[in-house]
Each structure stands twice: as structure tokens, then as C-alpha cells.
Amino acid sequence: MNQTSRWRKSSYSGNQTNCVEVGRAGDGTAVRDTKNRAAGYFTASREQWSAFVAAIKGGKFDA
Structure with a gap:
């Protein structure tokens, strides 16, 4: 695996644990x-x- 750094999750997630982090x-x-x-x-x-x-911003995945 590559070295990763600066993991963060969306501020919209608050204290939720059902989310992803990006780095x-x-x-x-x-x-x-x-x-x-x-x-x-x-x-x-x-x-x-x-x-x-x-694609997200364009609404491609909106239900």
C-alpha cells in the first residue's frame, strides 16, 4: 500500500461513524x-x- 497522510472526513458527518475518510x-x-x-x-x-x-456535484448518483 502507498503511504497516506492527512486523513479527514466531511464536516457534515459530525460524530457519525457510518462514513468514509479521504487522504x-x-x-x-x-x-x-x-x-x-x-x-x-x-x-x-x-x-x-x-x-x-x-459526478457527485452533477447529481449523477442522486436517488
């Missing part, structure tokens, strides 16, 4: 489950992460 991994982003940090994480390149965030 830096090389020149990309790492994502892990807040309630099971020991399970590891997955990474996305900068381009993949930007496309994912744009």
Missing part, C-alpha cells in the same frame, strides 16, 4: 471506511477522483 496517497486520493480503518483503503488517481467528485 492523500502519492499524487492521488485514498478512501477508507471510518468504522473499519484496519480493513485498508483503496486509491484513485487525481483524474479519477476529480471525475467522481464532478
Whole structure:
């Protein structure tokens, strides 16, 4: 696994544990489950992460 740093979760999460955290991994982003940090994480390149965030902001995943 890559070295990761600066893990953080959304301020909208408050004290909830059912959320994810993101951190830096090389020149990309790492994502892990807040309630099971020991399970590891997955990474996305900068381009993949930007496309994912744009899709969220564009409502692609709205129910």
C-alpha cells in the first residue's frame, strides 16, 4: 500500500461513524471506511477522483 497522510472526513458527518475518510496517497486520493480503518483503503488517481467528485456535484448518483 502507498503511504497516506492527512486523513479527514466531511464536516457534515459530525460524530457519525457510518462514513468514509479521504487522504492523500502519492499524487492521488485514498478512501477508507471510518468504522473499519484496519480493513485498508483503496486509491484513485487525481483524474479519477476529480471525475467522481464532478459526478457527485452533477447529481449523477442522486436517488
